[in-house]
Amino acid sequence: MCGFRPFFVLTAFYAVLALLLWGGFLGFGLAVPAVAGGPFVWHAHELMFGFGLAAVAGFVLTAVPEFTATPAFAPRVVVRFVLLWLAARAAFWLSGGLAVVAGGWLGGADGHAAAHWIGHAPAALLNIGFACALLAAVAPRLWRDPERRQLGFLWGLAAMAVAVAGFHLDVLRGGYPMRWVLAGLGVMMTLVVVAMSRISMRIMNDALDAERARRLPAHTLRHDEEAELELPSYRARPPRRNLAIVAIATYTVAEFLLPGSPITGWLGLGAAAAVFNLLNDWHVGRALFTRWAFFLYAVYWLLALGYLLLGLAHLGAPLAPSAGTHLLAIGAMGLSILAVLCIAGRTHAGHPLDERPWVVVAAVSIALAAVLRAASGLPDMPAFALQLLAALAWVVAFTLAAWRLGVLFVAARVDGGTGCDEYHEPGAPQRAPT
Template sequence: MTSFDRLAAKPLFLCSFRSFFLATALYGVALLLGWLGFLATGIGLPEVPGGPIVWHAHELMFGFGLAAVAGFVLTAVPEFTATPAFGRRVTLVLLLCWAAARLAFWLSGVLGAGGAVLAALLNSGFMAAIVVLVAPRLWRDPERRHLSFLWGLAAMWLAVGGFHADVLRGLYPMRWVLAGAGAMMVLIVVAMSRVSMRIVNDALDAERLRRAAEQGDAVAGERPRLPGEDDDELPAYRARPPRRNLAVFGIAAHTLAEFALPGSPIAGWIALAAAAAVLNLLNDWHVGRALLTRWAFMLYAVYWMMALGYGSIGLSLLGVAVAPSAGLHLLTVGAMGLSIFGVLCIAGRTHSGYELDMRPWVPVAALAIGAAALARAAAGLPGMPVAGLQAASVAAWALGYGLAAVFLGAVFLRPRPDAGTGCEEPMDEAA
């Protein structure tokens, strides 16, 4: 057995999400702490084309963000399409490609034109590999129910390629990071519609059992009523396609408008429309007390961050005294950061053979990530202490993802605790 095969045999590579989710948490902490060091003390950051802000934005979106996307789709697509899981060797090769892409971009300013070409090839190649791996499975699915993932991934691939094409042409590439943020919001909406169906309906079932017990109706051995069965007060939750599609359309329209007409009032009005569409999507979530459970409310908060982000961007483009960075950070630190954390906790544990983690660290970490987004957005308001809010934001983010790295890393680095041999959910209640 080669060294490569021995490494691939480790529990970390049992399923694709394990290594990528751990890389996401660790890189999220390291990336933001490095950024804080630059802001607070001026310590050197990698010399990349475009400067420190471009490095920070690129790595947050195309480094941290795409590690989480890779872990999710490489695990979810086989499940959604009833096809075999991607093998350990595939996962290890992709992780090494992701890591090499990070290193190449970090060194791109030092290595000159050759370094920029290498960074372009590795970063674009990583995203291309993800698309090539999942596209046939999504397309061959008889009902093609999940093609929206493919379009979102293709848009992200275009954003990565466009960024590096601008770098090679000597242009400022930030417009492609903003386009990548739009593609990421679309992917979040698409993924959340799948995850939320399970999480919210499980919360509703638990609420029905609680009510039945309070009313003395619970009978030993009797199954709980299914969602929607003779219970007008607690109807089943459905992530309705029309509302989801309207939100996706609004996000895509704003992304295109901002790309074609940067800084224009037209893009501002469309951003406000996107915010309204996301708020309209939240009408599906108002299911009463079940919404206040930790997992359902965490996912619900993601959409609020997204709506507030697009609302802030719209107001800024229409002349209100709000820095554009306020809305952008509500999208990236808030909506993206909180949704990725939720996926790490929910999919990461259940597909490792564990039940959902009900320990206090989860809400503490989620609140810290939410606070990080709000503090960073507040730094874009007039008269606010920018340096202090930026430092508070980074500290809160590092706390949230640091906790994730510790508690979830312990799960990803060891074998399953049950009889499972792959990425299936827990095989027995004792897990």
């Protein structure tokens, strides 16, 4: 029932599993699944196209029916997606071993090439199939929506499917596929901007409503006094949002076609500037510094700083591009996914937002993980120790999420609501989807 339930559970637990294995590999030499391209390819693929795409699937399978006023996806459809995602993970993990077994049967140079193809073909078929099936499931609803306000999700999912397909086709051809992971990261950043604008509209205006209630008690102020002291409404304005999306997309294409070029560096700085410009929508006063509003605000800061470091690295600054890449992958992606689990996940499971301290601990842990991992790419820093500490901080954050949220996602609603509806506080007026 509801796409977010199984996929958000898988997202939280897989974040912990993948980084525990990676930390074990970095710190103790433990083996990670053998795949074409080596351990770093496994790590990057599973964080982007395993963990990241699971979160995207849970979000769009729940949000698209709400955004387009169409029926929720049937449980059998969600089950098929879950099984396909699990099969894709298993096939990728086993691809190297399968290639070795096939090579033993076939032998010779020609047999080695065929064994490589045999080993990876199931992973390619299942991973590409999952991305394309997700696109196919939501595309008709997004396209047929009379106002077509949600087409950003359609183009983002299509681009992500291309990135997944490109990765696996490169592997099948014997190439090194990391360029497609970076392309997928750029696509993910555009999806973050698209999705966060929807969530932030609700969160920021709720914070402003609470601030109005504190400052403008209607029963003590005249109407003209209320108007004089009225706080502004928050709007995720399309011009700034669209400029940020275009700037990020342009940088992503340049990074793919012109890796290491100064042109790519300047475009990285342009993407950073566009995201910093987007932050101006948030500067509405004290309401920004409430828990959930600042949580989302921090995502954009990590996004902007990530592109700033990437731009500087491509222009010759003494730092590795991985510093900016990990601010995006760990910071912006990780923190935005945690926000979606905590906000969209809880409310659609029939619970109010969680005000307990663990949320702050988890959010700070992800931000700390991003900063530590980025710092490991700076000159004269203890890279190995910083990478291990970053992995530990990430594991702490998503262990807390799995513990505190997982039980809610597998349990029945307790608010009297049904299906995938948002939490509805008794006595509160019904709210239309944003």
